[in-house]
């Protein structure tokens with residue numbers, strides 16, 4: 001007869017990192033236990049630009065033990081390991097997976113590498129937090145989720161926009177009917193384009209997965225799943241100078257207009273591009289303009305600043321006609337918190353707001369936009385996610 005051990009005995013026998021890697025997601029999230037002041041072991045792959053923002057956040061998290069870094073440019077992995085006191089660094093994912101044990105892989109590599117590396121990590125039994133997009137196609141993303149379920153691991157993808165207090169305020173206002181029947185929404189995000197790496201402009205790069213992804217996540221998060229998409233995409237700047245490959249031909253869209261019909265009947269629009277002069281710069285710091293606007297029969301609402309770093313919400317309704325600014329305090333939210341939030345979730349068993357089905361839906365919209373541009377057709381979507389996201 002098999003020996004039965006209690007959950008308490010089991011946890012006493014294992015480190016939390018080990019337990020988190022071992023328990024199925026169902027077991028992990030069905031549980032009522034919470035473990036305080038324990039950490040999950042984390043490996044970070046991709047030590048370029050964004051790692052300079054992720055690593056300070058992860059290294060301050062009480063739920064994270066940074067175990068290893070990895071980059072195919074080994075000097076970058078070494079440099080970040082030394083800077084953030086991380087004991088191991090590797091030049092290849094095979095070596096990282098075979099090296100010092102860890103439970104959560106944080107993927108900060110080129111967009112084109114995400115699917116392959118995420119798959120390899122899940123196959124090795126790791127949980128994954130991936131920068132956007134978590135795969136290059138919806139089918140690939142759905143395959144990763146299926147694999148994660150089989151392996152008993154969890155998978156999540158950036159962005160973390162649904163965590164902002166402004167998103168929560170807007171979601172609540174919509175659900176309370178402050179806007180009446182919502183009819184239309186618009187989002188925009190752009191700058192003059194990254195100049196450090198060529199992958200942003202190569203096949204499967206582009207402004208859709210790099211920039212529009214934020215507005216798509218916010219607008220679908222607020223207004224629910226989309227049932228069909230029409231889009232126009234093109235290239236405004238045919239060549240670019242990049243830090244890693246010099247002058248390159250631009251292949252992926254650098255100018256994109258996506259029109260969506262939500263299941264609720266709302267029509268929304270997201271524009272993004274790498275050719276937008278912005279006097280507030282790449283980060284949009286200090287801008288007072290809205291970047292996301294929602295219109296309904298009883299009111300309208302505008303998110304001030306970019307949705308990944310918002311600074312307030314303006315709302316006017318028939319009841320309170322004068323536009324008032326709400327939620328000017330960001331609280332603890334920062335866009336780079338995704339991996340730390342997920343690490344906390346894996347340790348405490350609390351389900352995060354960020355939802356992989358939502359990320360997959362956004363990925364399907366991006367793919368549908370590309371298909372619509374190619375065929376000139378309106379593209380129907382099949383994926384859904386749990387909505388409203390905040391109840």
Ligand SMILES: NC(=O)c1ccc[n+]([C@@H]2O[C@H](COP(=O)([O-])OP(=O)(O)OC[C@H]3O[C@@H](n4cnc5c(N)ncnc54)[C@H](O)[C@@H]3O)[C@@H](O)[C@H]2O)c1
Pocket residue numbers: 045046047048049050051070071072073076092093108109110111113117131132133196197209210
């Ligand atoms: N830079 C930003 O401000 C920013 C912000 C938010 C999200 N992102 C996202 O983060 C990701 C990375 O962007 P970035 O700007 O840091 O790019 P980057 O080019 O600066 O860094 C990517 C790093 O990944 C490494 N890499 C590539 N393939 C690898 C592999 N197979 N194994 C190990 N390492 C590999 C590269 O050598 C490079 O050091 C992208 O998905 C991007 O959309 C970037």
